[in-house]
Amino acid sequence: MTRIELTVNGEQRSAEVEPRLLLVHYLRETCGLRAANVGCDTTSCGACTVLLNDVSVKSCTVLAVQAAGMSVTTAEGLAPDGELHPVAAAFRQNHGLQCGFCTPGMVMAAVSLLAENPHPTEEEVREGLEGNFCRCTGYHNIVASVLDAADVLDPGGTRAAGVSA
Amino acid sequence: MIPAPFDYVAAQSPEHALELLAEHGDDAKLLAGGHSLLPMMKLRLATPAVLIDIGRLSELAGITADDGELVIGATTRHADLAAAELARSQAPLLAHAAALVGDPQIRHRGTIGGSLSHADPAADLPMALLALGGRVELTGPDGVRTVSADDFFVGFFETVLRPQEMLTAVRVARKPGVPWGYQKFVRRANDWAIVGVAAVDGRVALANMGSRPLRATAAEQAMADGASAAEAAELAAEGTSPGEDIHADREYRAHLARVLTRRALEHQR
Numbered sequence: 001m002t003r004i005e006l007t008v009n010g011e012q013r014s015a016e017v018e019p020r021l022l023l024v025h026y027l028r029e030t031c032g033l034r035a036a037n038v039g040c041d042t043t044s045c046g047a048c049t050v051l052l053n054d055v056s057v058k059s060c061t062v063l064a065v066q067a068a069g070m071s072v073t074t075a076e077g078l079a080p081d082g083e084l085h086p087v088a089a090a091f092r093q094n095h096g097l098q099c100g101f102c103t104p105g106m107v108m109a110a111v112s113l114l115a116e117n118p119h120p121t122e123e124e125v126r127e128g129l130e131g132n133f134c135r136c137t138g139y140h141n142i143v144a145s146v147l148d149a150a151d152v153l154d155p156g157g158t159r160a161a162g163v164s165a
Numbered sequence: 166m167i168p169a170p171f172d173y174v175a176a177q178s179p180e181h182a183l184e185l186l187a188e189h190g191d192d193a194k195l196l197a198g199g200h201s202l203l204p205m206m207k208l209r210l211a212t213p214a215v216l217i218d219i220g221r222l223s224e225l226a227g228i229t230a231d232d233g234e235l236v237i238g239a240t241t242r243h244a245d246l247a248a249a250e251l252a253r254s255q256a257p258l259l260a261h262a263a264a265l266v267g268d269p270q271i272r273h274r275g276t277i278g279g280s281l282s283h284a285d286p287a288a289d290l291p292m293a294l295l296a297l298g299g300r301v302e303l304t305g306p307d308g309v310r311t312v313s314a315d316d317f318f319v320g321f322f323e324t325v326l327r328p329q330e331m332l333t334a335v336r337v338a339r340k341p342g343v344p345w346g347y348q349k350f351v352r353r354a355n356d357w358a359i360v361g362v363a364a365v366d367g368r369v370a371l372a373n374m375g376s377r378p379l380r381a382t383a384a385e386q387a388m389a390d391g392a393s394a395a396e397a398a399e400l401a402a403e404g405t406s407p408g409e410d411i412h413a414d415r416e417y418r419a420h421l422a423r424v425l426t427r428r429a430l431e432h433q434r
Contacts (some may be wrong), residue, residue, distance in 0.1 A: 002173055016249070018168055018170070019170075019171060019172065019173030019216065020168045020171060020206075022166055023169070024423050025167075040166075041207070042204060042207075043200065043204055043267075043270075043271060044355070046268070046270060048272055052273075052274075054268060055244070055273045056270045056273060057270050057273055057274050058210055058270045058271070058274075061199060061203050061204060061274070062199065062203075062274065063173075063196075063199065065173050065175070065218070066196070066199065066218065066220060068175070069221070109269065111359070112269070112273075113269065116168065127354075128269060129267070130268045131267070131268025131269050131270045131271065131355055131356040131357050132268075
């Protein structure tokens with residue numbers, strides 16, 4: 001067993017973990033945070049996407065011990081006071097989800113994308129979400145949600161002309 | 166899927182990592198981003214007894230330039246390499262290849278040293294390094310040796326790295342403004358290349374046309390002898406031995422190698 005100290009959704013945590021424990025299992029089973037889903041379990045689908053030191057990662061392919069000393073944010077952590085984060089609110093407003101399984105991962109990938117590129121074009125959103133699968137194929141509204149969220153997060157920004165969802 | 170049990174040690178420095186490798190040798194694996202190793206461990210294709218974590222060693226990450234070469238630390242992540250102005254201006258083919266590995270989440274974790282050591286013949290960075298004629302620095306108990314990309318990849322997921330050695334840095338010649346071409350044929354976003362081609366400065370490298378990244382030497386020779394891009398590209402599959410899978414048989418891969426080589430030579434950036 002290995003002792004790890006890390007921050008999860010702003011809260012300092014300490015745990016004794018088996019080195020082979022995956023971060024997604026630590027989050028779901030030890031912390032009781034169920035937003036990150038285990039979908040493919042092979043680094044493909046992105047349903048388990050969380051932020052590690054503020055950038056998106058697939059938590060099925062990160063060991064909990066690799067997150068020691070780092071900061072993890074799950075979809076729950078985007079709404080500490082129960083108020084929806086602008087990206088989550090945009091998904092709700094634009095009906096950017098169907099069954100909802102991919103949604104927490106989509107939202108976290110979108111938060112990371114918009115931090116790197118505050119005003120992506122539609123094409124940049126589509127490429128920026130290439131690591132997240134929606135098996136309902138609801139991509140159209142997901143892309144619209146992310147473009148909408150960009151406008152809400154940074155109302156003064158501009159994207160390349162002539163491109164819209 | 167859960168890996169088989171292993172012992173975990175977070176290396177405190179590159180020297181510490183080398184000491185641990187010397188102690189554990191072939192029973193140990195270095196862990197950086199883990200985006201090649203952990204999937205293999207989850208499938209139990211790899212069952213190391215010890216993981217030595219070098220992923221947080223800042224000494225091994227970063228991009229610098231000396232007189233003639235760009236030097237990229239082994240634990241530099243794909244996203245950082247793809248975004249670095251120094252890489253984009255001095256070795257744009259390498260930065261471009263880094264931007265095509267997997268997907269954004271994978272690029273946030275995966276490292277250049279990990280990808281090259283893993284030596285997947287279908288991967289972007291081994292092909293890019295081979296096209297650029299780059300070199301890797303391998304540090305072991307007896308010091309550092311530098312190996313060219315032509316000599317580094319020796320077989321299917323196999324390199325000349327010894328059990329007690331660690332890939333510590335990657336070196337590529339600075340080639341600002343030199344035209345280059347890059348073609349990656351995939352069926353799905355974030356997939357490995359069915360066939361890939363990287364071309365720069367008279368060199369042409371192929372991904373997934375054999376058990377390791379290969380040079381299209383017949384095409385290179387033809388270009389050196391004055392052949393057109395289209396003529397040289399017709400020779401791109403000579404001397405290769407591509408595998409067959411659900412995506413493509415040998416003949417189709419050879420066809421792709423010819424078509425993609427022509428595109429890589431004709432549409433240079």
